[in-house]
Amino acid sequence: MQENQTEKKKRKGDVVLIAVILVLAVAAYVGIKFYQGMSTEEPVAVVTVDGAEYGRFPLDVDVTEKIELPDGAYNILVVKDGAADITEASCPDGICVNHRAVSRQSETIVCLPNKVVVEIENGEESGVDSMTN
């Protein structure tokens, strides 16, 4: 009888243990999903000037920003229709101005004379050459 009772108690312990682990597994799953949801943000255009971050511009908010540098040089960044583009700049070559608008993951517009870099973060994968990223 005594033997039977401890056996029963142990069986109960087993069930409790399995239930606890199941709950933990589900909790971990939900937590991870939640965390993923937090970290997969909307795509943003990150502007850096000479290596330092200048600002972040979400691609879903249309905005025109004049990036002014201490020496008077400037680039005008336009975010429109989910893409970032530089439409006007003080630099002599205008390569950044001629560059098409960027919206895909890791795409960049670089203005070497002004040391301005616009890079897309959390963007959609381009699918074309994602292997080379």
Added chain:
Amino acid sequence: MKTRKIAYLGLLTALAFVFSYIEFLIPVNIGVPGAKLGLANLVIIVALYTLGERDAFLLSVIRIVLVGFTFANLAMMIYSLAGGCLSYVAMAIAKKTNRLSITGVSVLGGVFHNIGQILVAMVVLETESLIYYLPVLLIAGIASGVAIGVLGAMVTKRLGRISQ
């Protein structure tokens, strides 16, 4: 150490070795790396209940080293060692508390084996994203733990007298 015990330990070592080989030959692939049936754990748990903690630990380590050198490579051996040790400690403690039956102890062992492996993999590969496998591996650990535990209880019952 009695001759009988030496022979018994040798037998269990060979059995654990063969079980590992069988698992190596027929990987039960359910799409998650690291999830296994854990047949070898059956031997460890039987040893834990018929021989005691010390011998079971020895058996566990010897098995992993043997299998590591024979069928796997060093990296796999480190994974197994981490999983095996963590799993063993969890089982030994669980058995000591006297609150769980063999099935419960085995479930804990299975779960901690998977946790240990994933922890080492995260350190070695330097990717935290492996933690995403954790929920699946926890559930896989429960499933294999129950299976092994039920089997282990049957085997232990029958072996109990032989090992004395």
